[in-house]
Amino acid sequence: MTETPKPLPEISAETRPYWDGLAAGRLLLQRCTGCGAIRHYPRPLCPACHSFEHDWVEAAGTATVHSWTVAHHPFHPAWRGAPPFTLVTADLPEGVRILAPLHGAGPEALRIGAPLRIGIEDNGQGLCLPVLHPA
Amino acid sequence: MSLSGKAAVTGVGDTDYTRDAGGRSVLALQLEASLGAIRDAGLHPREIDGIVMPIASGATVAEDFVTNLGIPDLRFSVATPLGGAGPVAAVQCAAAAVAAGLCTHALIPLGRTGRTGGRIGTRIQQMPQFRTVGEFEAPMGAIAPAQYYAPMARRHMELFGTTSRQLAEIAVTTRRHAILNGNASMTKPLTIEEHHASRMIADPFRLFDCSLESDGACAVVISAADRARDLRQPRVLITGVAEGHPDSPSAITQRPDLTRLGLAKAAPRAFAMAGVTPADIDVAEIYDCFTWVVLCQLEDLGFCGKGEGGAFVEGGALGLDGRLPVNTHGGLLSQAHMAGMNHVVELVRQLRGGAGRAQVKDAELGLVTGYGDLGDGTIAIMARA
Ligand SMILES: [Zn+2]
Numbered sequence: 001m002t003e004t005p006k007p008l009p010e011i012s013a014e015t016r017p018y019w020d021g022l023a024a025g026r027l028l029l030q031r032c033t034g035c036g037a038i039r040h041y042p043r044p045l046c047p048a049c050h051s052f053e054h055d056w057v058e059a060a061g062t063a064t065v066h067s068w069t070v071a072h073h074p075f076h077p078a079w080r081g082a083p084p085f086t087l088v089t090a091d092l093p094e095g096v097r098i099l100a101p102l103h104g105a106g107p108e109a110l111r112i113g114a115p116l117r118i119g120i121e122d123n124g125q126g127l128c129l130p131v132l133h134p135a
Numbered sequence: 136m137s138l139s140g141k142a143a144v145t146g147v148g149d150t151d152y153t154r155d156a157g158g159r160s161v162l163a164l165q166l167e168a169s170l171g172a173i174r175d176a177g178l179h180p181r182e183i184d185g186i187v188m189p190i191a192s193g194a195t196v197a198e199d200f201v202t203n204l205g206i207p208d209l210r211f212s213v214a215t216p217l218g219g220a221g222p223v224a225a226v227q228c229a230a231a232a233v234a235a236g237l238c239t240h241a242l243i244p245l246g247r248t249g250r251t252g253g254r255i256g257t258r259i260q261q262m263p264q265f266r267t268v269g270e271f272e273a274p275m276g277a278i279a280p281a282q283y284y285a286p287m288a289r290r291h292m293e294l295f296g297t298t299s300r301q302l303a304e305i306a307v308t309t310r311r312h313a314i315l316n317g318n319a320s321m322t323k324p325l326t327i328e329e330h331h332a333s334r335m336i337a338d339p340f341r342l343f344d345c346s347l348e349s350d351g352a353c354a355v356v357i358s359a360a361d362r363a364r365d366l367r368q369p370r371v372l373i374t375g376v377a378e379g380h381p382d383s384p385s386a387i388t389q390r391p392d393l394t395r396l397g398l399a400k401a402a403p404r405a406f407a408m409a410g411v412t413p414a415d416i417d418v419a420e421i422y423d424c425f426t427w428v429v430l431c432q433l434e435d436l437g438f439c440g441k442g443e444g445g446a447f448v449e450g451g452a453l454g455l456d457g458r459l460p461v462n463t464h465g466g467l468l469s470q471a472h473m474a475g476m477n478h479v480v481e482l483v484r485q486l487r488g489g490a491g492r493a494q495v496k497d498a499e500l501g502l503v504t505g506y507g508d509l510g511d512g513t514i515a516i517m518a519r520a
Contacts, residue, residue, distance in 0.1 A: 067289045079278070
């Protein structure tokens with residue numbers, strides 16, 4: 001039986017730098033060069049000042065717990081055998097959030113506001129993704 | 136001009152709801168339900184001159200109904216692809232269309248083979264509303280609505296002390312109503328203990344916090360209020376209707392307040408249009424893809440304050456003789472997952488006094504909500520004329 005591949009992101013011209021950043025080991029956030037607002041997830045237009053112009057800044061690497069879920073049902077054949085795994089919604093000091101799996105701890109210790117550290121790991125199929133560790 | 140009272144639901148229809156429609160197509164199911172709704176109204180199919188499609192899945196289009204029903208002059212057609220908020224958005228759209236004179240009798244058909252067709256995890260990957268989370272969150276293993284919505288419920292529990300037992304109250308009460316319905320997939324009583332023993336799907340959602348996958352169809356006919364007078368059924372007037380979108384509608388992860396849905400913006404508009412308050416409502420059919428989504432909407436509707444939904448649902452409050460009878464047909468949790476179109480059908484039956492063993496005594500004013508995709512909300516308030 002062959003393993004079902006995990007779905008690959010459909011990458012657009014606007015989101016390419018984000019994925020290239022992860023591949024290079026950096027979590028990049030989009031920053032509007034019109035007004036300086038940081039936005040996530042990547043998209044073409046700044047909703048604050050409506051400038052298309054932007055650059056990319058590397059996230060500081062820290063985060064805190066905003067919420068979480070523990071996946072027990074895989075829903076997709078590529079994750080058969082993977083559950084349970086914890087997905088954390090985390091606040092970044094840059095003012096945006098990420099969703100990423102919690103590595104190195106179970107969900108028991110999670111509390112709103114608990115400190116986390118951001119890492120980047122290969123998902124086993126050549127795609128680099130952010131992960132979260134207890135700080 | 137206010138839309139209040141300008142349109143009425145004049146016909147409702149549904150097929151048997153099953154876990155397996157025996158290979159019948161979505162279109163055949165929708166046509167059966169549509170004929171039921173049209174006949175219920177006392178209309179002939181050729182009198183239908185508007186069609187609103189609540190789900191733009193591509194499975195069926197307005198042209199299919201023209202072809203099969205023999206509609207000679209379809210004057211208005213549109214789709215309202217808001218996921219589970221789509222059916223009530225379709226009611227809003229149809230009401231606006233008949234009030235403006237664009238058409239007179241609008242059909243809203245909905246059907247699906249959710250059980251035997253493509254399942255939810257693969258289905259949403261094809262929906263444009265999920266494109267953002269599809270790129271940035273699906274690669275993490277967040278594939279299905281249960282996984283996207285669970286962090287909203289978890290945060291509500293952490294902030295406000297909401298418990299799994301309170302979620303179970305919703306599942307148990309809804310099941311009790313389904314058993315009274317006669318056209319429901321789930322027909323065995325459910326206890327709190329059985330809810331707690333059911334397997335975890337996406338914490339805090341257990342199996343019995345999750346809605347069904349169903350095969351079947353239902354439909355309604357919306358008519359201009361003045362024309363509805365001559366039809367077969369007592370008029371059920373649409374007195375308030377609204378749509379609302381949450382902040383960060385494409386990604387729950389980025390939403391400033393995870394515990395507030397689009398309905399929080401829509402509800403005050405609908406109540407103002409209808410000139411009523413939550414305290415006036417006799418019966419509420421509330422979109423229930425997950426138990427917690429009902430609890431959150433009760434707050435966003437204003438039946439209680441934010442964070443008070445857990446206490447509100449305790450003690451059988453949502454039962455037929457409780458303080459607010461909710462999902463009197465068994466909802467998506469226990470009747471069938473018809474994307475909330477079955478909620479519209481049930482509200483109309485309640486207000487006509489035709490809800491059988493689940494009839495709420497003296498129900499004259501009710502509401503129905505929709506909740507779709509990543510938090511879009513819709514609401515219609517209806518009154519027996
Ligand atoms: Zn800007």
